[in-house]
Amino acid sequence: MKKNFTLLLLLTLSYSFSQIPTGYYDTATGSGYTLKTQLYNIITNHNDQGYDAFDAFTATNDLDLYYENDNSTILDIYSENPTGIDPYNYTPVIDECGNYNGEGVCYNKEHVIPQSIFNQNAPMRGDAHHLLPTDGRVNGFRSNHPFGYVGANLVSQSGITNPTRNGSKLGNNINTGLFSGYSNTVFEPIDEFKGDIARIYFYFITRYETQVTNWNYDMFNGTSDQVLTDTFLYTLLNWHFNDPVSQKEIDRNNAIYTYQNNRNPFIDHPEYVCQIYNSQCATLNTPDFASVENITVYPNPTINEFYISTTTTLKSIIIYNVNGQIIQKIEQPNTISNETYQVSNLSSGFYLVEIASDNGKIIKKIIVN
Structure with missing residues (x-):
């Protein structure tokens, strides 16, 4: 897919709206994996609030101010319908799980990077940058499967439709072109939130680059520099390009900085992604349409x-x-x-x-x- 990578430079204009503290990225002067380590040094040692404190954060900072704009229901990326009426809505705290036996019953806390990967250890377990409120049944449906492009053979589970009621789906990875190399089950959110997921991953593998080699996950390649396998690196790069930073991400990034005193650099500076993964971005820049x-x-x-x-x-x-x-x-x-x-x-x-x-x-x- 052809991408005009001046887009990433243009998107840097968005950081003027992002309330970035003066001097926060002054030491981010390198390129490649040097830049990634410099960013690690900036965002590490955040003020871990713990897993349980996230409930109160969600009740205030994960409300739908962007689609229904009702300021009273949870913004759930697995149920949000960006262009129409949501299939269901959740009231903060009141509709938190609890038990569920199907989609649309209650919401709980989704670890975008599954907590089983890091053995539920702190500070990863309570890091708000990769915690999202999502439908409990869809959260369980996604389980610890990687994120990717679903090609065929949708997975069937009781109590849930596939695709889900907002179009997210679970099935075999397309395993073709730059996204080849993995043929097992992946989860694919709707296009509206693919960039959100990608930037969460880029944050996580940067924030925890000194620990990630200890974690076994199908999306990871066992290194502390590239971290992601080629299959999933190209997938997330593509999602990052095609779904630019949203106001929701900017607002949430600012709130998390107040909450735990670190930021997601790839929301503030989307261009950092290609400054780190320059050769992969150049490969994606090869036209095929x-x-x-x-x-x-x-x-x-x-x-x-x-x-x-x-x-x-x-x-x-x-x-x-x-x-x-x-x-x-x-x-x-x-x-x-x-x-x-x-x-x-x-x-x-x-x-x-x-x-x-x-x-x-x-x-x-x-x-x-």
Whole structure:
């Protein structure tokens, strides 16, 4: 898949909105695994609040201010429907598990990196950066399976549909191209939250780089530098590129800094990912869908509206502001004339335009005066 990696540099604009303490990343001056170790030194020795304290954190900081915007229910990445009505909602504390016998009964604490990997030890067990409130049944359904792209052979379990009620699914890894090398069961969240998962993993393997070689997990390769096997490194890199940092992630990162006094560098500085994994990013930069390479976005700068000219049939156009929020999402857009699409009603600002066909995606930048 072709990615325009200037996107990562453009996304650095988002950190001006992120309340990063002055000087926090001053010592992050290297590249490659040197940079990764420098980041480890910055974010290590956080103030571990313990596993049980996370309940109170969730009740205040994991509310849905971004989709339903009701400020009273849990934002659960395994049940959230970003474009419609959620299949169910949870009230903080009141709906916490408890026992469950199916999806939609209650929520509990999901360790994005399974706690069995590190034997439930502190500080990993209570690290809020990789703890999320999720549906109890879906949490159990995901179990300790790796994250990946599900290809076929969906796994059937009683008490739950597959895909789940928001479209997350469990099945065999696609095991093809850059994502080959693993054919067993993986869990795939919906596209809206894939980047969230990727950046949590990049945080975790950086924060615990001095311990990770002691942990046996299908996603890990036994090293303290790359840490992830090629299969899962390319998977998470792809998720990181295609799902930019959101306002939800920024807000949560700020809250966690107050809570346990360390930050996720890959939310503050998305470009750090490719500065560490430069060769892998270069490999991902090899085009395999030239059809969306022949594309023009004009005029740029513009006023209020712009046009997209391409011989490719587009399936979506998504406009992001510099803070990673979706401003417009146009599904199955119609051309206004031969091979030309129009996007209008934009206020002044700097935007990222994600243009997708059936063959892939590309990111363009646009300035509206």
